[in-house]
Amino acid sequence: MNLKQSFILALKSLQTSKMRSFLTMLGIIIGVAAVIILVSVIDGFKSDLVGQFESLGSNLLTVNISPRGGNRTVDVDDMLQITDENPELLAYCSPTVMINQQAKFSTETSSTTSVTGVSEDYNKIQSLEISQGRFLQYMDIHKRSKSCVIGSYIAKEYFDDNAIGKTLKIGGNTFTVVGVLEEKASSQESSDDDKIFIPYTLSRTLNRSAKITSYLYSIVDKQRSEEAKDVISNALYKVFSNSDAYTVIAMTEMIDMIDEMTGKLTLILVGIAAISLLVGGIGIMNIMLVSVTERTREIGIRKSLGAKKFDILSQFVVEAATTSACGGVVGIILGIIVSIFLSGLLGFKAVISVGAVVIAFSVSVGIGIAFGYMPAGKAAKLNPIDALRHD
Amino acid sequence: MIDLKDIYKIYSDGDSEIRALDGISLNIKEGEFVAIVGQSGSGKSTCMNIIGCLDVPTSGTYHLNGTDVSTMKDDELATIRNQTLGFIFQQYNLIPKLTLLENVELPLVYRGYPPQKRKELAYAALERVGLADRYKKFPSQLSGGQQQRVSIARALAGNPKVILADEPTGALDTKTGRDVLEFLKKLNADGTTVVMITHDNEIAAQAKRIVRISDGKIISDERQAQNL
Numbered sequence: 001m002n003l004k005q006s007f008i009l010a011l012k013s014l015q016t017s018k019m020r021s022f023l024t025m026l027g028i029i030i031g032v033a034a035v036i037i038l039v040s041v042i043d044g045f046k047s048d049l050v051g052q053f054e055s056l057g058s059n060l061l062t063v064n065i066s067p068r069g070g071n072r073t074v075d076v077d078d079m080l081q082i083t084d085e086n087p088e089l090l091a092y093c094s095p096t097v098m099i100n101q102q103a104k105f106s107t108e109t110s111s112t113t114s115v116t117g118v119s120e121d122y123n124k125i126q127s128l129e130i131s132q133g134r135f136l137q138y139m140d141i142h143k144r145s146k147s148c149v150i151g152s153y154i155a156k157e158y159f160d161d162n163a164i165g166k167t168l169k170i171g172g173n174t175f176t177v178v179g180v181l182e183e184k185a186s187s188q189e190s191s192d193d194d195k196i197f198i199p200y201t202l203s204r205t206l207n208r209s210a211k212i213t214s215y216l217y218s219i220v221d222k223q224r225s226e227e228a229k230d231v232i233s234n235a236l237y238k239v240f241s242n243s244d245a246y247t248v249i250a251m252t253e254m255i256d257m258i259d260e261m262t263g264k265l266t267l268i269l270v271g272i273a274a275i276s277l278l279v280g281g282i283g284i285m286n287i288m289l290v291s292v293t294e295r296t297r298e299i300g301i302r303k304s305l306g307a308k309k310f311d312i313l314s315q316f317v318v319e320a321a322t323t324s325a326c327g328g329v330v331g332i333i334l335g336i337i338v339s340i341f342l343s344g345l346l347g348f349k350a351v352i353s354v355g356a357v358v359i360a361f362s363v364s365v366g367i368g369i370a371f372g373y374m375p376a377g378k379a380a381k382l383n384p385i386d387a388l389r390h391d
Numbered sequence: 392m393i394d395l396k397d398i399y400k401i402y403s404d405g406d407s408e409i410r411a412l413d414g415i416s417l418n419i420k421e422g423e424f425v426a427i428v429g430q431s432g433s434g435k436s437t438c439m440n441i442i443g444c445l446d447v448p449t450s451g452t453y454h455l456n457g458t459d460v461s462t463m464k465d466d467e468l469a470t471i472r473n474q475t476l477g478f479i480f481q482q483y484n485l486i487p488k489l490t491l492l493e494n495v496e497l498p499l500v501y502r503g504y505p506p507q508k509r510k511e512l513a514y515a516a517l518e519r520v521g522l523a524d525r526y527k528k529f530p531s532q533l534s535g536g537q538q539q540r541v542s543i544a545r546a547l548a549g550n551p552k553v554i555l556a557d558e559p560t561g562a563l564d565t566k567t568g569r570d571v572l573e574f575l576k577k578l579n580a581d582g583t584t585v586v587m588i589t590h591d592n593e594i595a596a597q598a599k600r601i602v603r604i605s606d607g608k609i610i611s612d613e614r615q616a617q618n619l
């Protein structure tokens with residue numbers, strides 16, 4: 001008797017008692033579906049998060065200077081100089097100063113609009129495209145001209161898409177709009193399109209603090225972000241002699257952190273789901289034991305006709321593996337359907353991982369074999385004459 | 392062909408022991424048709440099961456076809472059952488969820504024959520018992536007599552040297568029983584050795600040789616000249 005015949009026999013056996021087969025498989029179905037759902041939802045969550053970080057620019061380095069840095073301090077020129085000295089690593093640098101003032105458009109005040117003080121290179125760092133007018137220029141920064149560049153949401157909402165040359169007020173100062181940015185986030189309120197950029201040199205006037213504590217660098221080569229980070233850290237260490245006085249964070253590091261975090265999360269949750277697979281395996285073992293007892297006479301007949309131990313063993317092991325594999329397939333299909341459904345519900349695309357599907361299927365077959373082996377061994381060991389007498 | 396020497400089968404049940412076979416020696420030659428008769432509980436089935444390599448004796452030696460089978464391992468016995476012996480049981484012992492053809496095929500499956508070959512042989516065996524046209528039916532769709540004919544087909548599908556039948560007519564009415572007996576006689580006439588257990592003296596009288604067992608011992612062993 002070969003395995004193919006055992007397999008056909010197993011399918012027949014499943015067919016004859018559908019309800020029971022289904023209940024037997026249920027544990028495996030739930031376990032496999034849970035693994036698929038968890039892995040694909042977490043994967044989807046991860047790529048969503050990574051995507052968001054990458055849209056911020058995966059080639060970015062953020063530098064924060066502690067405001068309580070003591071007497072020693074760095075100014076904007078020092079920071080720009082690091083870029084000039086390392087052109088093979090660093091492309092551009094811009095201070096980023098959050099302006100704690102609300103923007104006012106003729107009569108309306110917007111509480112959602114964020115105002116940031118930046119340099120003329122900021123658009124290159126963030127790859128911002130201009131749809132009308134121009135970005136801030138060196139002379140705007142140098143001369144502290146009250147010019148601003150606005151996001152597409154503001155242009156649409158407050159200026160009827162005709163903003164160039166119009167004015168708005170920030171903290172009592174009147175600014176002239178010189179440029180409008182291209183739409184990035186479908187012109188939603190408080191999105192990337194609800195932003196105003198002004199020369200950082202005006203921050204002293206608008207904010208109470210004169211210190212600039214935050215800088216953004218763009219790096220030339222993502223692969224060398226560690227080196228770029230070291231260059232900036234070393235330059236800052238020379239000034240502060242204290243590595244706590246500043247932080248340098250690479251966006252690629254953030255992505256690595258997300259990878260690590262979601263990896264751990266996946267491991268924990270899949271571990272929990274795996275317990276359900278184990279319970280499913282025990283269910284299969286239980287039913288196979290019942291099945292062996294019920295079919296003792298059949299086993300006796302087969303033995304009287306010349307079935308060897310291995311023939312009986314393989315018949316029952318294959319039957320258990322087939323049951324469990326069928327459960328695995330149903331679980332995979334269920335898992336994929338639920339994942340797709342959930343991705344619609346959670347607002348990000350669940351990523352069906354081929355690896356998870358393959359592993360889930362192999363594990364379910366493996367469980368069938370492992371947990372079917374004991375009942376099958378029991379069947380194989382039956383004495384033919386005792387088995388024949390059984391009723 | 393079948394050579395039993397001093398076979399004992401003792402079941403110990405706590406302090407009492409049951410001597411199901413109490414020193415049996417029996418030699419059956421190729422081509423014989425032996426009927427084993429005796430009262431209920433006399434040890435007929437026990438003896439048959441040992442001859443059929445389904446059971447092993449407590450002591451004694453058993454040579455089948457010149458090889459000592461009393462010391463063989465389970466899988467070796469399975470091979471003997473598969474290639475040398477064919478069983479017919481009182482309760483037919485067909486597998487209910489398999490079709491007639493699949494039932495008859497079983498010994499050939501375990502012999503490792505390819506599907507085409509074993510289907511042909513199984514079909515031919517069903518033809519011999521006159522049930523070929525129902526090969527797709529299931530045992531439950533047949534009468535008792537027909538089921539017994541299927542079990543005969545299964546026993547002879549592999550063309551065994553010996554057919555062992557434990558009360559093959561026990562569950563059948565007189566007429567059907569006689570049909571089955573005629574069939575066994577025909578098989579024997581074609582050269583197959585037949586060993587048959589029966590309660591029925593009339594049926595036993597058709598055999599070439601009658602062995603009577605009582606309390607696990609052979610009490611008479613006679614050849615019937617009129618049937619030879």
Ligand SMILES: Nc1ncnc2c1ncn2[C@@H]1O[C@H](COP(=O)(O)OP(=O)(O)OP(=O)(O)O)[C@@H](O)[C@H]1O
Pocket residue numbers: 402409410411429430431432433434435436437438
């Ligand atoms: N597994 C067993 N355990 C204990 N005693 C057994 C066992 N099998 C058979 N016996 C005993 O052995 C004796 C012979 O039994 P056996 O089945 O050979 O009788 P039999 O001649 O075939 O009877 P029948 O005509 O009713 O079928 C009986 O007394 C029976 O109780």
Ligand SMILES: [Mg+2]
Pocket residue numbers: 435436437557
């Ligand atoms: Mg009996």
